[in-house]
Amino acid sequence: MASGWVEKVSAFCRSPSRFLFGTSSEVFLAELLRELRDDRANYTVKVLLLSPLCEYPALLCPSDSVGEETALELMSIFTQSPPKFVQFRSQLLVALTCVLTCSSDVSGRLRAFPDFLDLLLQLAQDTSDLHGDAAPRSLRATACDCLREMEALYPGLLSQRLELLGGHRHQETSRLHQAYAGLQALVLRNAVYQLTQEKEAGAAHLRALLGGNESVECEADQNAGPASGKDSAPLSSVIFGPMGTVPTLHTGPDCKELRSALSSLLEESYLFTPLSQAALLYRLTEVVAMVPAIPPTIFRAQLLRLLGTSEVTLLHTTLLMKSAFTDSLFSSEDEAFLFKRLVVLSQHPLLSTPEKLFYMDCILHFPENRPISCGDSDEALPVLLTPRLASALLPVVFNDSATLLSRFNLLSLVYLEAGEEEDGRGLEYLYEHLTSLLRIVESGGKRENVVTFFRAAFLFLFHFHHVERYCDNLSQQLCQLYLQHTRFAPHLINLADRTQEKLPDSSWALGLLKALQRVISETPVSQTTLRDLRWHLKVLTRAAEEGEISQHGTLRFLSGIIPPSSSSLSSSGDWRLGNGILGVCRRLLVHPSLESMFIPLADILQHVAGHYGDTDIRDHARLYYTLLTTLSREKLATVLAHHAEGGQQVKKRTLSCLMTEGEGLTSILTIHETEVAIIRLIEADCEQLEAEDLVQDEAERGEPVLETYRAQFGSAAFASQVTLKFLLTHTETRDARFDQLFSIRLHFSLTDDHYSELQDLSVPCLFRERPPPVVTLTLKPREPYPSSLHVSAIFTTQDGLTWHTTLPDIRVCFQQIFLPLPAPPSWGRAGRQAVFAGLWEEMSSETGECASSLFCCQLEEKALSALVEKHFLPFLVSDPSHKDEFRALLFLPPQSHVLLKISSEEDAVHFCIATDNWELLPHINDYLLKITAS
């Protein structure tokens, strides 16, 4: 049992959506709660059972009412659980916090909320365990943390308890004082923030909060405040508020209470773990920043200890103080010292790489006392970072790639800033470093080295694209690299793309492509392998996109590889290679200098069309050739033009490209997910099943009818299917992209095992303005019960993209499974009546699964006839004209029957029911209730 739960819970947490596919959240929640209430269950397992509630409360309790019920349930479990199971009780508090906060909508707050808050406060104050074992302390700590989280979610929730919390912290001597302090600091910060938002607020209000003697104003506050249910949103950090302004509370110089509360927290801060200490100091920094009457120097005594620390989070707090208070806490010497410290830390041999990278980021965002640029540009170089100081951070080839690139970027910024003063020595170093990386790549570096090199090259170009000397040399080196390792073609193309995109004014990328084109066209074809050739064609395709690059070299190269005499490459008929060649040609067709290339290009295309080994390639070459020779320049350009996106994608691909070059392919090959349901299935108005015209003149049968009837069950195809019809339509959501859908494939999945798996269905198309297509769904029941089906669909839109969408579930109602008696077609009414009589007799005996029942209701005779006509006509076995008793036989595949004798008695209409499957009784009862009520 226990292990079953372990797997179940871990399956849920791994992927709730997949897990809930097989069940529903209500069912799972009910199971969890039942197991939690079970006294026999193991408490270790119970702790585990709480994790879905802690991690996905909103999924399991999607509405206020479910949240409310679950919370009440959990609270009663809490009161009943024995105190010795501390871990379970703590986890239960956590789960309650999650359920109570996350299941309600943004505005509302659940009714159980105040009770839970009281429980937490009571637990947090419960010091009766002073001499007991250690356990309840942890419950108290958890209660404090739950309160802290609630205060974070609903700022101001506990502001009236500030004095109380301060008192507890003061008295507490065990490690728990940290939990109180964390809570107190947050409540204090939120309370001060709220005061800053009130126009009239001043010193008196602050005093009232801290002293806790609730004045009139405070009570008024309380009524308007969050405790009344009107929630304020969680607060973002006040130091980095919008527009960089800090809200302030003007108190005048008199705020002794606040000052003493702050000093007492600061004095004890040393006793906290670094993580809690940093959080506390940050909260206090926020408070001091909001109250100008408190001088930031209140932190002075802690500074030296913090500046020397090895803890990243404590030093970070110091930096945040610096950013909040600048020169009112840090003199220029302090600033210089702190900055040097950062440089030291970002290359300290004992720190971990992520920490060093973090410090490097801090250098680039160093909060200077007097920043020169007041712009909000992302990375500004602090004045303090001189080339001399920065030399400690020179990149070296032994750095890991993240460090290397980060240093490379930093140093680039430094040398860019230093410019002439530094006579280019730094720049020289960086370039040398780049060449070292290139050497490593050249001599067979790993993939990571390659990627790092190209990123470093991009950084170099990005910062120093104006220094031609180095950039030209880099182009040359890259060409050499390419000749040695043609597999770097995608990297080079990517580098060209990026530099062109980020540096629109620079022509470096053009130069690189030109140089690559040159080296490729100068390579003797005899020395080219098939693999090289593919890469060459990729590079040439990219170069052909540039109107400014003359394409004669490319044409020369193409004509070099085409004639079968020079190599066996093109006669091999390799489809991909042919596609590569055509890719280049296609770009050439839209190149501005097409005029001058007309004849050689036509020759090439003609040659490919006539001699290439692959038919598909020949066909395409012929198409291009025709296009080239028959269309005017303008038309050619329109036909082949690039359509970056939108509705032309399909045409572009079918007309001019066999295989897409590059990454555009991904969006075509990816299945996209719609955000909302865009199509649905609605029940088609079923044409009533017609009452069959029965053969009247049929001889009495000698043989037992039941046997004959049942003999049919042996045949597999016998009346085992139910057919449902639906209309496939758009939902109300209007999205022009989805107005026309093609090749829709509907996939149905079962929610239970009452039916056999369903086949996928295909619908050719769905247009918004046309009548909806009918979808026929054939169900094969295993058990004839109502059910619902999940439906999803994959379809194509006009722009050629493929989408996946989920449709609203469809319900299979009980009455939809009814079939008329599947008697042999030759039988007339008499035979059917005989079957009815025989079955009735059997079922009335109530043996095995058989059962009979009676349903009564008040109905006029006329209404009864109408009802029978409307709902039972196809199933009637008796003559419809015999109004005193109707006999209906409902056949439910695969082999169940429900027999009805409907008659008007004195007081009421009686539906006598007999069935060979007693589990159908509740369903038939529901059904009768429904149809007789309307």
Place this chain on the structure above:
Amino acid sequence: MSLRALWIISHEKGEHASIRFSRRFATVELRAKRLSGSSYVAVPEDDCFLQLLLTELGLSGSKQAFVAQRDDCLYRPRSPALELHITAPGKGTLWPVLAISQAHLTLACLPLVDASPGQRPPLSSLLSESQGLSFLAGLQTFLLAPGSKQDGEGLVSRLALLPSVLLQVCPLGTPLELPLTGTLAMPSPLTSAGIQKQPAWRTGLYRGRAVVNVSVVETVRSMQYGNRSRQDLWDVYGTVACKCEVEGVLPNVTVTLSLPPNGSPLQDILVHPCVTSLDSSVLTASSVEHWDGSAFSGPYKFPFSPPLEPFILCSYTSQVPVPPILGSYQLKEEESQLHVSVVLKLHESVKNSFEYCEAHLPFYNRDQMGVVEVKVSSGQLDVSKEKNLLVWALGQKFPKTREVTMEGKILFSGPEPGPSEPLCTGLTAYIKLYFKVPDTTLSGCSVDQHSVQVYSSAKPRIVTSRELHSKDYWIWNSTVFSLPHNHKHKSPP
């Protein structure tokens, strides 16, 4: 200051990756949702997250040479805060995902960005960033703590403990403390608390005789080129590790580090947060500035109140005038043979008493070694032909002359190619030195037994120790100049 979610992932170089543990903090997620409004991006399910993270870390699809999403040359300051681009369902960018890796284990978390929506704040303005880094590092130490087998049962048993550990240290997504690595007992109770407040990082009380253990461990790194055009480089850093078993709620201990009369000052000092106060002069010397000779050079006093578990009291770097072992490595290609000549000199100031000293000479990008005719003046030579590696064990002592040599020829005529390494092509090659010298430090830094003060009634037992060992100690072949630039421009004084 809170985390939205936490993941622990194991993989073998990107293969067989799986999420071993994950935790979402629902209330923090709710705060994220309310704080970021319309720009909110939900945390994806585990499978999706794993794929995205592996791609971003460059660990996925190792067989493909170029994957645009992974290998784009556009520089994004990646580590330590990654961006994950979620495509479906619910598009958006998940930022800042922190990830740290060690061996086969990657830990990741998503800190809450408590800034107003819209513009992305710089990483350095988010306290949750450093909190996340600290917390991940703490978890990593806990999961990979010594005493547990690296990948086997140790990790499994520690992962199983994680839910209850998290309930203690981070119940609702706000990390409060780091998991304890040592014994995983519940915090021991306090019998009588008294007036003195117990530090939150001190998990219990010690009873018994006071014992204070202080050890100074120095590490020396070096890069020697034996070449006039490039300066040799070396640096030294040290850590002072303590284990204090002292009675009392908040006991006072002071450790003093001292240097020899003309020793160069300790630089870049970092101290453990349990150090109660610091003299500003202790922090002044720094390796990124030139030392003007007037700097404070001790004694360095560290008053602190120790935690129960062993900890690093402080660390420092130092600039020593000479490397402990100066090497010269010369390789010459003679026809098909490689002529090897090595000289190692132990500096006179270093104690000639090693625990071990070994020189490793690997040869890359060549066939396996065939004939090895190499003589050494001292010590033993091991030849590993498969690995193309010479291991020269120098033993416990250098000879009286403090100089050892190796001379000889190697013929690479083996049947198969040896190991390859892109950095070491042609004659670019190195010697790597591994040594450890007990009871000495290069900077001269020491802790005198009598300088350790413990304010307690009983007389404490005090144990101090020192040692020096090498790390990344390279000596490069000086006959080629092709080796890329690879160290700081900085020079020793």
